[in-house]
Amino acid sequence: MKPATFTYHCPSNLEAAVQLLDVIGSEGKIIAGGQSFIPILNMRMSEPGCLIDIHQIKELKGIRVEDGVLKIGALTTQRELEQHDVIKTNIPLLSEATQFIGHVQTRNRGTVGGSVAHADPSAELPLCFLALDAEIVIHSIDGSRKTSINDFFVTYLTTELMPEEILTEIHVSLSQFNGYAFEEFSRRHGDFALAAAACLLSVGETGKIENARLVLGGVEAVPLLAEEAMRFLKGKSLSDETLERAVELAVIDADPDTDLHASKEYRLHLAKVLTRKALLKAYNRGLQKEG
Amino acid sequence: MSIQSLKEKVKISLLVNGREVEGETEPRKLLSDFIREDIGLTGTHVGCEHGVCGSCTVLFNGKAVRSCLMFAVQANGSTIQTVEGLAKDGEQHLLQKLFTECHGLQCGFCTPGILMSSVELLNSGKKPTRREIEEMLSGHLCRCTGYKGVIEAIESACRTNECKGGEN
CATH class of the missing domain: 3.30.465.10 (Uridine Diphospho-n-acetylenolpyruvylglucosamine Reductase; domain 3)
Structure with a gap:
């Protein structure tokens, strides 16, 4: 597995880089750390004519x-x-x-x-x-x-x-949230996640959620902001019923694909499990910080 | 700013195991291939060539990285250490000795990569927990040992290192 040929540019500052990008346009591809991009090149899933290496900038x-x-x-x-x-x-x-x-x-x-x-x-x-x-x-x-x-x-x-x-x-x-959690599931540690959830909560003194941000991964073509669940959580304490309702609302817009790694149903199941874990963890962390 | 045509080779110079190396390489040549084919250091093994197995791990400016996920041109001006750079004056590095003692290898294909990641961990000066050692090893595939001997060797090296005040 060797990449196809390409021309290589290594601009030393941002000005030089944007000038190069202007000349080269869609023929070129920026390379930074290359940890996702070089495997793609090695497998020849992409063969750009030109690489612009930005590591010196x-x-x-x-x-x-x-x-x-x-x-x-x-x-x-x-x-x-x-x-x-x-x-x-x-x-x-x-x-x-x-x-x-x-x-x-x-x-x-x-x-x-x-x-x-x-x-x-x-x-x-x-x-x-x-x-x-x-x-x-x-x-x-x-x-x-x-x-x-x-x-x-x-x-x-x-x-x-x-x-x-x-x-x-x-x-x-800088975060005004006192509760946070990130949860994901992959077959092996370090692999692509089958599903993931990121959660930020600001939990007030009385245990009420003042503000919530919840994002799911692996369930859509882009990271999915669970807006319904975020709205629902505002002003509530996290009782068992609230948690379950928020989990249901979180996946309301999720429409994952079935692929070799997981079926649609399995991804949805994982998304719910991870959302529940993330919400609980974020809430408890928020409460602890508040108290 | 330098602009080359497709086939044109690029001059690079880097410090490999303390030795100044100069070479000419096509931009598409991976650092792993440059180390093996151009410098002739075949201790760095190439397994999957897409960053999964960890066999080709070397130290790049002191950090453990996969040399199949870098182009040789990107290493211009850098300092590289490979497994050949571990032994000093014919004497094996502490980790090499302990890998032998603790049965940290069998076929040995993955070993050079694991050694280099272990050196980074050891050089950090912090006493890693077992969890941190396992986390570091998650970046390496070994199909022989089941990792048990590897973990013992690294734990033992960290203990010895601590006794000696972090010299290695």
Whole structure:
């Protein structure tokens, strides 16, 4: 398994990269960590004429906090995200979810921006960033623009990024949620998830849920925001009945495909089980922090 | 910015096991193939070639990575350590000795990769829990040992390392 031939460009800054993208357009493909992309190249499922390797672009590296907004550079590795103290303290959902991404050896190279731009519907980071209502910063030769993650994912492995554009940063507001949980099921640890759930709750003193975010993965062509369940949970304590109703509402819009790995029914079953676990865990964590 | 035609080779230089290596490579050549075919270090094994088995794991700037999921051109200017770089002056690395002692290998195909990931863990200086060792090993497929001997060898190495104050 060897990739087909391609030309290779390694721009040293963002300006050079967007100029290249403007000239090369859809012939080119950006390579960051390559942990999903190189297997695809090795198996020749994709044969782009040209690769633009962005690893030297310093502007895309690192995590910083500015005006209460966490700004994650696209080239931040998944391992850096997993171990970063600011993330552990402020957005523990990300640290928890990152441990499910592949293995230490792939997280050492795989990047945050790469995961989001690759847009696998069962991948962990797209789920989390949708739960966190992140903003995506995109650059092209015409300058930069911001887009809500709600509009970013189009379908399987497809985002609204245009061929001449590059994802440069992900912005997340520092969390006002005190409860969080990430749950997923895969046949073997590190494999693609059959289904996954990310949950954020803000639980008040009386045990009432003030705000809820719930996202399911592996059940649709894009990460699925469970809006009905989120609305339903607002203002309620998590009794057994509330939990069961929220689980039912969470999968109301889910329409998973049957494939070699799991049937539609099994994926739906998993989605419900994982939603229940995530809601309970997030709620209990929220209560503990509150008390 | 550099632009090449399809077949044109690219000059790269990197530090492999402390030795300066210069070479010319097609951009599509995987780092694993470059290490084996161009540098001649065949201790790095190639199993699945799509990042699943972990046999080809090397240290890239000190981090354990799969060398089949990198192009050689991407390693330009980097520091690489392979299994050949572990023994010093004819004496095996602590992990190599303990893998032998604890029966941490049988056919040995996966061993070079597992050793390199273990070195990263050992070099981190933290005493890993059994869970952390298992988590690291989840990135490696071994069809002989059942991992038991491997885990014992790594645990034992971490204990020895601690006694020696983290030198290795």
